[in-house]
Amino acid sequence: MAALPASAAPGLAIAVPDAPSALEHLLDRHRTALAASDVACETFRQLEVAMDEAGGSGQPIRLNLDGVEYLVVREEGPMPAADEHMKAAEEAENDALEALLLHRPTTVSELAAKALYLALIVDRGGTMIGAVDTERAQRFLRSLA
Numbered sequence: 001m002a003a004l005p006a007s008a009a010p011g012l013a014i015a016v017p018d019a020p021s022a023l024e025h026l027l028d029r030h031r032t033a034l035a036a037s038d039v040a041c042e043t044f045r046q047l048e049v050a051m052d053e054a055g056g057s058g059q060p061i062r063l064n065l066d067g068v069e070y071l072v073v074r075e076e077g078p079m080p081a082a083d084e085h086m087k088a089a090e091e092a093e094n095d096a097l098e099a100l101l102l103h104r105p106t107t108v109s110e111l112a113a114k115a116l117y118l119a120l121i122v123d124r125g126g127t128m129i130g131a132v133d134t135e136r137a138q139r140f141l142r143s144l145a
Helices: 022-054 079-102 107-123 125-131 136-141
Strands: 063-064 068-072
Touching: 022 079, 022 107, 079 107, 107 136
Parallel strands: none
Antiparallel strands: 063 068
C-alpha cells in the first residue's frame, strides 16, 4: 500500500493500493465479457437481417462483418457458427457477472464501486434484458451486503 504525501491533501492521509483489488479484476472481467457478448449479439443480428433480405430465394448476398466477407444464402451461411459464438459469449458474460455478484466488498470504496457498476448494468437494458428483472435486481442488492 502506498500513501500520498501529506502535501497532496493537507490534513488527510490517503492510502492507494499498489495492486488492483479482486473487485477491480472482476469488474474488468465482466466488462470484457460484456463487450464480447455485445459484439457477438450484434454480429448475429446483422446476419439475421442479411438472411431475411435473402428471403429464402436461394440468391446469395454479400455481407461484410468486421472486415470478413461472407456470401450468404438462406439455406447456408455462418448462422449456426454465429449462434454458437453468441451463446458462448453470453455464457461467459453470465459467469463473469455471477462471480461479481458473489464477491463481497471489503471496503466502503469497493462497496460504492460495485453498487455503481451494477446500477449501470441494470440501467443499460439492451442485450441485458434479464438484468432489469426483479429477481436479478434483488440479487444485485443482496450482493452488496
